[in-house]
Each structure stands twice: as structure tokens, then as C-alpha cells.
Amino acid sequence: MVSQCANREGGYELYAYSPSLPAAIIFIAIFGTSAVLHIWQAGKKRSWFMTPFIIGGLMETVGYVGRALSHHNTCSLTPYIIQTLLLLLGPALFAASIYMILGRIILLTDGEPYALIRRTWLTKIFVGGDVLCFLMQLAGGGMLASADGDPDKAKLGENLVVGGLFVQLAFFGFFILVAALFQMQGRHHLAGLPQSLSAWRRHLYVLYGTSLLILVRSVFRVVEYFQGEHGYLLSHEVFLYIFDASLMAAAMVAMNVVHPGDIALLLKGKSLEDGREGFLELDSRGMVEGHGVDGHSRHWR
Template structure:
């Protein structure tokens, strides 16, 4: 009971319908923190500036689980609840922003633009724009829910805004995966001729893996919010760790293992040899171009 509200009362909005686990939160603070630190090192060493949103997402995950550690000390305190709700909700959108940029670089690395469903120069713009929209909607919805603790209408509005944001994320991510599959299918003969010194395949495979993880997590969140504050998923903490924490850690570790910064290095090397020239740019300009 807190403020006269029973955590088992289906008609009341409560912050947690269980006591948050301190050990589980502490484990994921450590794991996300280690992976984020490694991503910082890899991005700096490989000059992969396009991974900055991804790193921020990792820091959001880390701080979000710190919020859950604080909530394990007092599950009725609003501040830590808001912190973990917002940061864990929007972090995958930041992961997505960097992942979207990977496909464009793979297309450029393999000279595969003729096989892309969308022109490479528009590819990143379209998907990152959708990602920003999803990020803003989820953040706004989470803010409404967190600040409307005693206002059922505000809470309901927040849930609806979050759902719109999640559906936006799923739609853009689904289309992104389709675009990647079409590129690989159309260009299969061309890609088969590329030597092993251009390891496009493992980067594209990792792109699929991380995209699927984020899609599964987003679908879980949709179901969670559709069920509402008293739903089955929100009454059992284990689902958050299985379908959010583990999957998002999987995204981070997968890209620690096959880091997209390697593509930037390969692009620079090929560009210096004159093998890669951006469309509609003079060769002299491209020779001085870096691929962060």
C-alpha cells in the first residue's frame, strides 16, 4: 500500500506491481556499462562517429537500470521510476538510428546502389527521420504517464502516445529489414563476386540480428502497453528482463563483436585506392572525404 493504493488493485495506477529486483538491476547496470565503455573505445579508435547515438542509447540503458536499483530501495518514489521508464523506453530508438546508418555504408562499400530499393543518399534520411519521430513520441508518452500519476486521463493519453511511437518504430524497422533483404536479393550475383577482403556479409548478418532483437522488444512493449498498468506483463518483472534487457544487451554485444566501425575503415581504404567514389561527387572531393 502507498497513498492508499494497493499494488494488486486493477483500477489503480501504481508505479510497480512487484518489488523491483536489486540483483537483476545491478547485473544489467554492470553489463550495459561495460558494453557502453567498449563501444566508446571502439568508436574512437575506428573513428566511427555514426555510432554516437548507439553509445548514448547504451548509457541510457545503464542509467535506466540504476533507476531500478533506486526503485528497489523505495518502489513508491516517483523520480527513479520516471528515470527508468523514460530511458529504457527510448534507448532502442537510439540504437536504431546507428543501425540504419550501417546499411547505407554497406551499400557504398559494395558499390551496390543499383540494387537498393531506395537511393542510398535517401536511405539513412528516411529511416532516421522515422526513428526521430518514434523517439519523440515515446519520450512524450512516457513523460505524460510519469507526470500523470494521479490523473487517469493523462496516463491513458500517455499510453496511447507511446503506442503510436512503438508502432512507428515497428513500421520503419520492418520496412528497413525488407529494404535490406531486397538489396541482398537483387545484388546477390554482384555481391558474390566481392572478395573476402570486403566482409559485407557478416555486417549485413549482424544488421539482421540486431534488427530482429529490436523488433521483438518493440512488439513486447506494444503488448505490455495494450494490456495496461494492471496487465500480466507489468505484474511480472521477469518479462522486462527477458524481452527488453537481454535483447537490448544482445544488440550491444553483437555490435561489440562485429563493430560497424570496420566499415568506415574499409571505406576509407578503398576510397584512397580510388575503388569507391560517391555518386554525383567529383573524384577529387571524394579522395578527401572521411566516413565517420
């Protein structure tokens, strides 16, 4: 337990512990490396719908920089605000890109008849909900970060954050349901797709995985805020790294390994092949290769 900050009215503490410097540095490295790799992958594969995901990764990186700075001065308000806001809001931006990925999988597989929501509305509905929860958490996080011992302001901030997290949980739960129903109802159609389009399956499973990681993290945050500033979770730093940092890092790395930009490349190749027999595949250079009925190979970026 850190000593109370003498320069704060009532001796108000920003942390119930001294933030770990080694842990912060480790996750600065993980999130920073993954974010830079995502920038390179998005540029190479022209997958600009991953921009919110990248921004979320950069926010996570800077958020842990704030925690590293707090190790040396637990009473400094600026790094505390940085880490509070950015670590709270980063996953909401992950969600925005995840919602857009499902729409592209549906388009790639011509699976709109099997989707609970029309593809053109799917992204609008879920990203709209994501913006709402982002704004609620932003407002609540800002109040919490600047409460400085004011119990009324802190309580209002907590209520807004928890409300935003519940909105996020509701939309994510519905999103997973929509994705699962799409796969179940369209199973016969999806099973008949050419081998060249089989990538949809691994991208959808990564989508399930990253969505569940964000769900678990959001549940953790809800419980943390319900317990309050003196609660067990908020008073022990290890839980932040187990149920937030590690899960969000896993989500970022999973998207590095199975990058959604491959869907963008397949969609581009598929549009070029419309009206012609043949199939599409990604070659070792990440280009779309189409083999027409004449047996000749064609490549597109």
C-alpha cells in the same frame, strides 16, 4: 505486490512489485561495460555514426540504475521517471545507428543499383522516422511517468507510446525488407566482390539480428501497453528482463563483437585505393592494409 504509497493521492502505486536489485545490478554492469567498450571502439575506428547507439547504451545503463534505486523506495517518483523514460527510449537510438550502417554497407559494396532506396535517401528516411517515433515515445513516456493516478493523462500517454512503437515497428519492418532486397537483387554482384570486402556479409547479418531483437522488444512493449498498468506483463517484472533487457543487451554485445567501425576503416582504405588495382584487408592491429600491383604493402589508419 508492494503496498500502496501512502503519500500518493488515492494510494496510487508506481510498481506492482518491488523491483529486483540483483537483476538491475547485473544489467547495469552489462550495459555499462558494453557502452564503455563502444566508446573506445568508436574512437579507435573513427566510427562516429555509432554515437546514437552509444547514447542509447548509456540510457539503458542509467535506466537500470533507476530501477536499482526504486528497489529501496518504490514510492519515489524520480527513479521511476528515469527508468520509465530511458528504458523506453534507448532502443530508438540503437535504431538510428543501425540505419546508418546499412548505407555504409551499400557504399562499401558499390551496391546502390540494387537498393530499393537510393543510399543518399536511405539514412534520411529511416532516421527521420526514428526521430518521429522517439519524440512520440518521449512525450507519451513523460505523461505516463508524471500521471500520478490521473487516468486521462495516463491513457493519452499510453496512446502516444503505442503510436510511437507502431511507427518504430513499421519503419523497422520496411528497413529489414530494404536490406533483404538489396542482398537478394545484388547477389551476383556481391558474390563477385574481392575477398578483402567480404566483411559486408557478417555486418549485414548482425544488422538483421539486431533489428529482429529490437522488433521483438517493440512488439513486447506494444502488448505491455495494450494490457495497461494492471496487465499481466507489466505486473510481472520477469518479462521486462526477458523481452527487453536481455534482447537489448544482446544487441549491444553483438555490435561489440562485430563492430561496424570495421566498415568505416574499409571505406577509408577503399577511397585511398580508387583508381588502382589491388585489394584491401584489415590486419591484426585493425589497420587497413592495401597490396598494390607492385607487391608492396601500405597501411592507413
